[in-house]
Amino acid sequence: MKVLVIGGAGYIGSHAVRLLNRSGHDATVLDSLVLGHAEAVPAASLTVGDLSSVDFLTELLVRDSIEAVMHFAAFASVPESVIEPAKYYENNLIGTIHLLEAMRRTGVSRLVFSSTCATYGIPESVPITEETAQRPINPYGFTKLACERAMADYSRAYGLGFVALRYFNASGAAEDGSIGEDHDPETHLIPIALQAALGKRDHIAIYGNDYPTPDGTCIRDYIHVDDLAEAHRLTLERIEPGAGRYYNVGTGRGFSVREVIESARRVTGRPIPAVEKPRRPGDPPALVAAADLLRRNTGWAPRYTEIDAIVASAWRWHSKHPEGYA
Ligand code: UDP
Numbered sequence: 001m002k003v004l005v006i007g008g009a010g011y012i013g014s015h016a017v018r019l020l021n022r023s024g025h026d027a028t029v030l031d032s033l034v035l036g037h038a039e040a041v042p043a044a045s046l047t048v049g050d051l052s053s054v055d056f057l058t059e060l061l062v063r064d065s066i067e068a069v070m071h072f073a074a075f076a077s078v079p080e081s082v083i084e085p086a087k088y089y090e091n092n093l094i095g096t097i098h099l100l101e102a103m104r105r106t107g108v109s110r111l112v113f114s115s116t117c118a119t120y121g122i123p124e125s126v127p128i129t130e131e132t133a134q135r136p137i138n139p140y141g142f143t144k145l146a147c148e149r150a151m152a153d154y155s156r157a158y159g160l161g162f163v164a165l166r167y168f169n170a171s172g173a174a175e176d177g178s179i180g181e182d183h184d185p186e187t188h189l190i191p192i193a194l195q196a197a198l199g200k201r202d203h204i205a206i207y208g209n210d211y212p213t214p215d216g217t218c219i220r221d222y223i224h225v226d227d228l229a230e231a232h233r234l235t236l237e238r239i240e241p242g243a244g245r246y247y248n249v250g251t252g253r254g255f256s257v258r259e260v261i262e263s264a265r266r267v268t269g270r271p272i273p274a275v276e277k278p279r280r281p282g283d284p285p286a287l288v289a290a291a292d293l294l295r296r297n298t299g300w301a302p303r304y305t306e307i308d309a310i311v312a313s314a315w316r317w318h319s320k321h322p323e324g325y326a
Contacts, residue, residue, distance in 0.1 A: 007073030009036030051095030057102035068110035081140035092143035127290035138282035168221035168250035173317035180317025182324030193264035208279035217257035221250035224304035250289025
């Protein structure tokens with residue numbers, strides 16, 4: 001399929017582009033390069049632009065004879081969304097509406113959308129299934145839930161076929177260490193731990209030690225970026241016109257902040273000083289996926305289930321590219 005990958009020069013998008021091209025699809029990338037990196041994708045496939053104009057998006061879909069869209073282009077930092085919600089509503093929500101409108105105009109009716117476990121807020125129980133009530137507790141989660149609702153309405157009224165993949169914590173890097181995670185500023189746990197291992201930070205902060213979890217720190221389900229990319233490919237190939245599907249994408253295993261930092265110490269063989277700090281606003285105590293539906297409907301299974309294997313793949317990227325992309 002001719003697939004437009006929006007946000008394809010970003011962390012998860014770039015891994016999806018590589019997998020699509022290796023699986024016989026033809027990926028074209030649209031990226032604003034605000035957070036994305038041109039070096040992460042084949043130069044010939046990249047169009048630089050954003051989601052602010054329906055006309056521009058419409059022309060692009062026609063120009064490249066696009067048959068399906070993967071939409072990764074979003075701001076995805078929980079703490080930033082609390083401080084700057086306007087940025088999140090503008091880009092994540094309004095940008096997505098523009099895309100849906102361009103797809104409606106051109107009759108492109110297959111969409112894989114990056115949703116998030118942040119749409120669940122503080123779940124009543126874990127693991128979280130797709131039936132768990134969605135009650136976000138931060139603006140990031142609200143913008144993604146609003147996009148899910150918009151897609152459902154476009155699907156019923158206009159025949160859009162879509163899949164919303166609710167990611168848990170994307171992590172790791174391509175096995176050969178050639179592409180990986182490079183955010184500026186970095187806010188995510190694993191890359192920050194590895195930057196501390198590289199001596200680029202003098203310590204890592206542990207945000208909150210009084211959560212209702214066994215060691216008092218937050219628990220997350222870390223899902224490898226290549227396993228996420230594979231979930232995109234498998235669901236893309238199964239989209240039904242006029243139907244929407246929602247899938248959790250996680251390993252089903254949860255690791256605490258302390259366990260992740262311990263893993264980073266083991267993998268790197270370096271001391272990583274940690275300092276306990278107050279809770280970060282917007283953080284639920286524990287998020288772990290039940291991803292059985294995705295497994296059942298597509299045959300998907302994560303290749304990375306051990307935290308050390310995930311951290312080791314991230315370490316290959318960070319140790320080869322201590323300054324990130326050029
Ligand atoms: N975290 C931390 N120190 C850091 C970065 C993150 O203790 O320097 C914690 C954060 O509070 C959360 C977990 O690690 O409980 C995962 O955070 P991350 O930002 O990686 O992903 P999120 O779950 O917010 O999407």
